[in-house]
Amino acid sequence: MDEELAWETLGAETAYTCPGFEVVREDVRLPDGTEGAFDYVRNGDSVVVLPFTTDGDVVVIEEWRQSVRRVNRGLPAGTMEAGDDDPRAAAARELREETGYEADALEHLYTGEPANGNTDYVFHYYVAHGCEATADQDLDHNESIRVDTADFDSLVGSVRDGTLRDGRTALGIMHYALFES
Structure with missing residues (x-):
């Protein structure tokens, strides 16, 4: 059931790194087939x-x-x-x-x-x-x-x-x- 909502990650890179966190940019494919970029902060x-x-x-x-x-x-x-x-x-x-x-x-x-x-x-x-x-x-x-x-x-x-x-x-x-x- 969750599979119909899941995004596919096509690639990823660290766009920015500093002490405490990183900004990650991922190339993604949405469930409807649309492709785009998604950025998020990696803190852990x-x-x-x-x-x-x-x-x-x-x-x-x-x-x-x-x-x-x-x-x-x-x-x-x-x-x-x-x-x-x-x-x-x-x-x-x-x-x-x-x-x-x-x-x-x-x-x-x-x-x-x-x-x-x-x-x-x-x-x-x-x-x-x-x-x-x-x-x-x-x-x-x-x-x-x-x-x-x-x-x-x-x-x-x-x-x-x-x-x-x-x-x-x-x-x-x-x-x-x-x-x-």
Whole structure:
């Protein structure tokens, strides 16, 4: 049944590469026989962590986002690196690197494709419990991050009132609020 909707890829090339992503151009044939080009951003898999401290607060980050020219409040997150076979291990690493916190337990929450019309990005969400600050941050060269904590209900409220605008963070908070809490 899906075959009648599938596009055939006739060829592909990387049109642009930079640190963090690539733009791929594919020559495609649509189900009706029409041929054309399709461009998309290749990002790959990433992890997003909803980390609860031993006191029940959420560890959040405040990070400069150049594309929107402001500090963004969000959850620790990052791209899976070469050699990362296990999203859970990548989530633990990103939590530690971005915040200096480590968790007693990490549980899978949700996996989704946030914008599959123009990117192959996949987000693996994890809930971290029993988080405690154990080390200093170990940030990448292009990260400017401040660590804070927040009450979970206040984060839900900031999604509701639109002051929390980071989409991957909002999705993780809403998913947890709707299905887990």
